Amino acid sequence: MNPMFANLLTEPVGVSHYVVVGAFMFTCGVLCMATKRNALGILMGIELVLNGANMNFIAFGSRYLRNDANSLGLDGQLISLFVIVLAAAEAAVALAIVLNFYNNTDSVDVDRADQLQG
Amino acid sequence: MDPSWLPFLLATAWLVPLFSFVFILFVGKHLGPHGKNAGLVATSAIVFSGVCSFTALFAVWLPNHPVHDASHHGGDHHEAAHEDEGHAALAVPMKLVAAEGEHAESGHSADGHSAEAHHGEHANNGPEGYKAYTADWYELGVFGSLKLSISYYIDALTVGMFCMVSLIASCVHFYAMGYMHDELHDFTDPEVTLSNGENLKRPGRYYRFFQYLSLFCFSMFGIVIAGNIAMVFVFWELVGICSYFLIGFYIERKSASTAANKAFIVNRVGDFGMLIGLMALWSSLGTFAFGDMTGPDGETEKGMFSLLRTEENDYHLQPTEGMLLEGGRFGESATSESAAEGGETEESPNKAGWWLLLVAGVGIFCGCVGKSAQFPLHVWLPDAMEGPTPVSALVHSATMVAAGVYLVGRFFPVLSPEALLVVAYIGCITLFVAATIAITATDIKRVLAYSTVSQLGYMMLALGLGGWVAGMFHLITHAFFKSLLFMCSGSVIHGVHTNDMTEMGGLRKKMPITAYTMLIGCLAIIGAGIPIIGPGFSGYYSKDAIIEQAFSFGSANPTHWILQWAPVAGAFITAFYMFRLWFMTFAGEPRNKHRYDHAHESPRVMTAPLILLSVFAIGVGWSLPGTDLSVVNLLEQARPVGTQATTSGEILTALTVPDEHISHQPEFKIPAGWAAFLTASAGVLLATLIYLVQFGPRPAELKKAFQPIHGFLTNKWWFDELYDWIFVKPTKVISGCISWFDRGVIDFIIHSLAAISKGVSQVFAVLLDNKIVNGFVDTFAKGTWDTGVWLKRLQTGSLRQYVMFIAVGTILLFVAISFVQNI
Numbered sequence: 001m002n003p004m005f006a007n008l009l010t011e012p013v014g015v016s017h018y019v020v021v022g023a024f025m026f027t028c029g030v031l032c033m034a035t036k037r038n039a040l041g042i043l044m045g046i047e048l049v050l051n052g053a054n055m056n057f058i059a060f061g062s063r064y065l066r067n068d069a070n071s072l073g074l075d076g077q078l079i080s081l082f083v084i085v086l087a088a089a090e091a092a093v094a095l096a097i098v099l100n101f102y103n104n105t106d107s108v109d110v111d112r113a114d115q116l117q118g
Numbered sequence: 119m120d121p122s123w124l125p126f127l128l129a130t131a132w133l134v135p136l137f138s139f140v141f142i143l144f145v146g147k148h149l150g151p152h153g154k155n156a157g158l159v160a161t162s163a164i165v166f167s168g169v170c171s172f173t174a175l176f177a178v179w180l181p182n183h184p185v186h187d188a189s190h191h192g193g194d195h196h197e198a199a200h201e202d203e204g205h206a207a208l209a210v211p212m213k214l215v216a217a218e219g220e221h222a223e224s225g226h227s228a229d230g231h232s233a234e235a236h237h238g239e240h241a242n243n244g245p246e247g248y249k250a251y252t253a254d255w256y257e258l259g260v261f262g263s264l265k266l267s268i269s270y271y272i273d274a275l276t277v278g279m280f281c282m283v284s285l286i287a288s289c290v291h292f293y294a295m296g297y298m299h300d301e302l303h304d305f306t307d308p309e310v311t312l313s314n315g316e317n318l319k320r321p322g323r324y325y326r327f328f329q330y331l332s333l334f335c336f337s338m339f340g341i342v343i344a345g346n347i348a349m350v351f352v353f354w355e356l357v358g359i360c361s362y363f364l365i366g367f368y369i370e371r372k373s374a375s376t377a378a379n380k381a382f383i384v385n386r387v388g389d390f391g392m393l394i395g396l397m398a399l400w401s402s403l404g405t406f407a408f409g410d411m412t413g414p415d416g417e418t419e420k421g422m423f424s425l426l427r428t429e430e431n432d433y434h435l436q437p438t439e440g441m442l443l444e445g446g447r448f449g450e451s452a453t454s455e456s457a458a459e460g461g462e463t464e465e466s467p468n469k470a471g472w473w474l475l476l477v478a479g480v481g482i483f484c485g486c487v488g489k490s491a492q493f494p495l496h497v498w499l500p501d502a503m504e505g506p507t508p509v510s511a512l513v514h515s516a517t518m519v520a521a522g523v524y525l526v527g528r529f530f531p532v533l534s535p536e537a538l539l540v541v542a543y544i545g546c547i548t549l550f551v552a553a554t555i556a557i558t559a560t561d562i563k564r565v566l567a568y569s570t571v572s573q574l575g576y577m578m579l580a581l582g583l584g585g586w587v588a589g590m591f592h593l594i595t596h597a598f599f600k601s602l603l604f605m606c607s608g609s610v611i612h613g614v615h616t617n618d619m620t621e622m623g624g625l626r627k628k629m630p631i632t633a634y635t636m637l638i639g640c641l642a643i644i645g646a647g648i649p650i651i652g653p654g655f656s657g658y659y660s661k662d663a664i665i666e667q668a669f670s671f672g673s674a675n676p677t678h679w680i681l682q683w684a685p686v687a688g689a690f691i692t693a694f695y696m697f698r699l700w701f702m703t704f705a706g707e708p709r710n711k712h713r714y715d716h717a718h719e720s721p722r723v724m725t726a727p728l729i730l731l732s733v734f735a736i737g738v739g740w741s742l743p744g745t746d747l748s749v750v751n752l753l754e755q756a757r758p759v760g761t762q763a764t765t766s767g768e769i770l771t772a773l774t775v776p777d778e779h780i781s782h783q784p785e786f787k788i789p790a791g792w793a794a795f796l797t798a799s800a801g802v803l804l805a806t807l808i809y810l811v812q813f814g815p816r817p818a819e820l821k822k823a824f825q826p827i828h829g830f831l832t833n834k835w836w837f838d839e840l841y842d843w844i845f846v847k848p849t850k851v852i853s854g855c856i857s858w859f860d861r862g863v864i865d866f867i868i869h870s871l872a873a874i875s876k877g878v879s880q881v882f883a884v885l886l887d888n889k890i891v892n893g894f895v896d897t898f899a900k901g902t903w904d905t906g907v908w909l910k911r912l913q914t915g916s917l918r919q920y921v922m923f924i925a926v927g928t929i930l931l932f933v934a935i936s937f938v939q940n941i
Contacts, residue, residue: 034925114914
């Protein structure tokens, strides 16, 4: 086995583990966006991507993981909350677009939404 | 009143018509119905001018400068002169041209200039008795040594002319208020037929007529009061333009507009000569002013008259240093030759100076020839009768045309004997030619027009012969009786609605006032009076004075005998045609029954001026009972300094211009008086025989018998045709050639140039613009377009692909960065 992964498995939980989970979620999100034809699926992919990013914020912002006794370690969490709010707003807008799209085409297949092609 | 009032009074008289002009110009249309009150405005303005002028004469001039009988000169001059000295002290800004009589007995310096040899015993050549006030009112500008200013020059002549002009102008204004009443409503011009066969109908122009009259009065006063020749020239042109407007008053008539143009153009010919004269005078004398001006700094600037007639030279005409210099430039070769010979060095430039003086004099006279309708340029005046009759009475007989004579009189001190001879010959030819044409004319106004030309010739002749007072006196008397005659003829035209005398006759019974006032005018113009002893009508005095001077001149210069006898012959013809006119119009049987029945006497506003003027036509030559006050004596006061002496020519040494006072001696007075009386009587008798008592051959038979002469005269000596052949036709031919040159050559060159530039620009368009400039821009645009089209393929519109692009792009970016960092 690759020594790097071996280390991960043996070490106590730290930043690296969070980052790996975040990267996994991000990759899953991107793959979801790239492969799903259903617009709702794509929205889910977006959520995954955003939350993967949030994972990183929390990991790097955490007081314990950083071993920094002087900070409160809330900055990462605050930005994550911010991202969640933004994601909610974005989801609301996106769902409105999807609804309109559905009204016009009777489907939520994004491959059929190619009117903007050059 | 103090003499310092003179400029103020005369300036008021001068400017009031200007205000009237401006007022009518702006609001004339709204002065009462059809501008009726404009006539009142203009008339009251000129009457006010008249009051000012007569106040200036009787309340200012005469108390300060009492007139003396011209026939005896004595010590009383000194008294008068000393009296004036006191007034001169009061009039601080004014300069008395007269040097206060000290030089009266200054004798003749004996260093013998040739002119002085002829200085007669009778001559009082000094300035005693002569007074002139002159100063600048306003300086228009100084350009180097050229000074242009509004100035005044007031002597007895100025004051007299102001009175004459304002009096006649007032009469004419009153008369015109009646005569022009047709213009008070929409006017149908019977002489203008439109293309649809109807007569022209236009709104009345009553107010405009008075507007022009006011402008004319202002300009005429301006000429008279002007203190320098440049100002005279300005007002000279102003009266010219007024004359143009007034001749062309019925502008819709072709004949009127042509006549106006003719008058204007012919006058320009004369004015060209006048400009040459002005240049000659100014370049050699360096001043335009007539008299000596005292500036505010107390320095005296010498005027033309005193420069040319210096005190040192006993007021004899003498070219100045500047003239000798200028003259020397022209005669340079001659001077150098004579310098080589020695001795004659002074003579040659001196002669040249006299030539320059002659050029200047004749040049100024050219302007007068145009304005006063003298011989070569007389053709415009008869045509000018197209204007309304009041205009003929005021502008074209009494005042404006007399301005030429006035200017010769004013310039008299500058004219050399040779220039005077030119004046005399022109006047002589004019008086004879015009008088002969008047014999055959049948248009009542044209007869009077030629009579005017002829009388102006008389005045010029008198001035040219040295009879200054005779000429100016005739100017004044003629103004009265000729304006009377014109207004009578206007009254006739107003009554019978035609100018043609062959349709009149017997009108005496229908319009008695017009008939008898006109008879007075005729008697005045022929100079009726008891020979030698008088009394007589005004013309008797002035015409006899001219003929006396002609006799005096003739005896001094036997070679110029024609100048002696032409006025006598003229007197005969004048008497004949004037009485022909009167008999044809007022006596005998009516030739046109219809017109006779409709004839009527004119309204009182027209006959009253006739009566007033006829009083003046009779009495203006008389002296006021119990005093020495008369026009002659007033004019004698105005005789220019130094022009009384007998002088002889410098170029034509045989020429002698005699002292005017010699002509009053019995040896000339008696034969001249009898000659004038007998010829005039013969003329009247002949007219009576032919036209009244119908004795001898009838006019029609005479016409047949003298067909060639009659044709020659009715065609006005073929002058119009001659000028048409000499000037108009060649001008048209030349302008035709030039027009061809313009179109054929100049236009061809320009068109070729245009074609060449067009071709060249086309080449440039193809080569430079299309190929290079457009090519570059097009290529650039195409490249951009192609890039865009190629890049368009990336925009698939598929969301999933975009995500792929983003992911792959990010990965590639990381790969690239890791490569770069590893290096």
